[in-house]
Amino acid sequence: MAYSTGTLAQGCFGKVYRQKYNDTWAAIKKVPQQLIDRKDLERECEVYNKSDHPNIVKLLGNITLEGGKWIIPLEFISGEDLETIIFKVSKSKIQLTPSNKGTIIIGMCEGLLHLHSKDIVHQDLKPENIMVEHDTNRAVIIDLGLAKFFRHGLNSAVDMGNEAYSAPEVLQRSSQRSRRSDVWAMGKIIAELCARIRLYTPSVCPDKIKETLRxxxxxHAVCRMVEPNLTRRASMTEVISDIRRAGGTGVVTNTPIQREHLKPPSPHVHARNRSPSPLNRAPSPFNRDLPPLNRSPSPLNWERSPRQNLRALNPRPALHHSPSPQRTEDRKKNQALVPTGGADLTQDFAKMRLYQEAAKDLPCSLPATGRVVVRRFEEKNGGVETWEQKEVVTRDGKIVKYNDVKFNNK
Known part of the structure; x- marks a missing residue:
């Protein structure tokens, strides 16, 4: 393991450093051995193993004991936390456009939904514990050290979350932290992100949200999430459709990927993922008893689909011929988004090809003005194996933004 190149964060349980780990950058969490017992460490490892999702930070390998400190290798997110984005605008590199804001909010809610589907309560949701990746705006929930399993009303850890993002029933000590208290914390975070102001915790309620967000x-979704009455507060399962809808003016879907839609990776590109190099394990009794990780130690493999060089495309002479009835019908159907010709046929043809590429595999037609986001994923052994997101933003009949991002964890 290489020497540290800088401290990323510091908390009551230790520090996080940016270091090289198995030839890739990682966020190495170092916790003094006396600050965390073996049982809690085993629970943290199990939480990471069960929460394999693009919007949850990834554990890269086994936890080891070195120099009296537990070494926890985590995925390094090249970005910044929400605390900086919301409240330290001058230091932030992320522009909170409506589109970026929607991507961030949907991402962190998808991550929380996945945790809850695995009976995991985060316990400590706050802006500092949500990272946003530069370039992609991928939101990643981090710091699962206090996360606990919650089954049949019983939990596997004590309540230790931040009071600034604690639900009313937690502050009143009338209920332990649960999925619903996580939802309340996420609702407050979304409201602060949208309004760019710090909300006073005791004042947060549906009326306050309506006054703040108008x-x-x-x-509407946040009002359901911060409902003071625990029995009437929405769960992530109940509110996720509203979140996805609010994240864009178009249609947002979340459907499983069909294997034939994904191009199989070439052997030389993903050879490391299939045959990971062995982890450098320090001699520790914890290593011998730690349950093995059911995943590659390599970091998340994000890749963008290659775009065609549209400028190099030239129209064929056939474009000057009279169109067939079918082509005329298709042209009329999409005339709001595809140029109908003009002096520069090359430019028109390029725009048509871009429209066809953007509209491919979408469950709906592109609106003249709006945003369409489609997510597809494939799960295997309880974890996300492949994941895609296509985003198309249109304005006045023109495509102003087009992203096609793919994730492969095979």
Whole structure:
């Protein structure tokens, strides 16, 4: 393991460093041995193993004991936390456009939904514990050290979360932290992200959210999330559709990927994923008893689909011929988004090819003005194996943004 190149964060349980780990950058969490017992460490490892998702930070290998400190190798997110984005605008590199804001909010809610589907309560959701990746705006929930399993009303850890993002029933000590208290914390985070202000915790309620967000897209969903009455508060399963809808003016879907839609990876590209190099394990009794990880130690493999060089495309002479009835019908159907010709046929043809590429495999037609986001994923052994997101933003009949991001954890 290489020497540290810088401290990323510091908390009551230790520090996080940016270091090289198995030839890739990682966020190495170092916790003094006396600050965390073996049982809690085993629970943390199990939480990471069960929460394999693009919006949850990834454990890269076994936890080891070196120099009296537990060494926890985690995925390094090249970005910044929400605390910086919301409250330290001058230091942030991320522009909170409506589109970026929607991507961030949907991502962190998808991550929390996945945790809850695995009976995991985060316990300590706050802006500092949500990272946003530069370039992709992928939101990643981090710091699962206090996360606990919650089954049949019983939990595997004590309540130790931040009071600034604690639900009313937690502050009143009338209930332990649960999935619903996580939902309340996420609702407050979304409201602060949308309004760019710090909300006073005891004042947070549906009326306060309506006063703060007014008619903003996420207002209705957040009101359901911060409902003081625990029995009437929405779960992530109940509110996720509202979140996805509010994240864009188009249609947002979340459907499983069909294997034939994904191009199989070439052997030389993903050879490391299939045959990972052995982890450098320090001699520790914890290593011998730690349950093995059911995943490659390599970091998340994000890749963008290659775009065609549209400028190099030239129209064929056939474009000057009279169109067939079928082509005329298709042209009329999409005339709001595809140029109908003009002096520069090369430019028209390029725009048509871009439209065809963007509209491919979408469950709906592209609106003249709006945003369409489609997510597809494939799960295997309880974890996300492949994941895709296509985003198309249109304005006045023109495509102003097009992203096609793919994740492969095979």
């Amino acid at each position: 008619d903003q897209p996420f207002c």
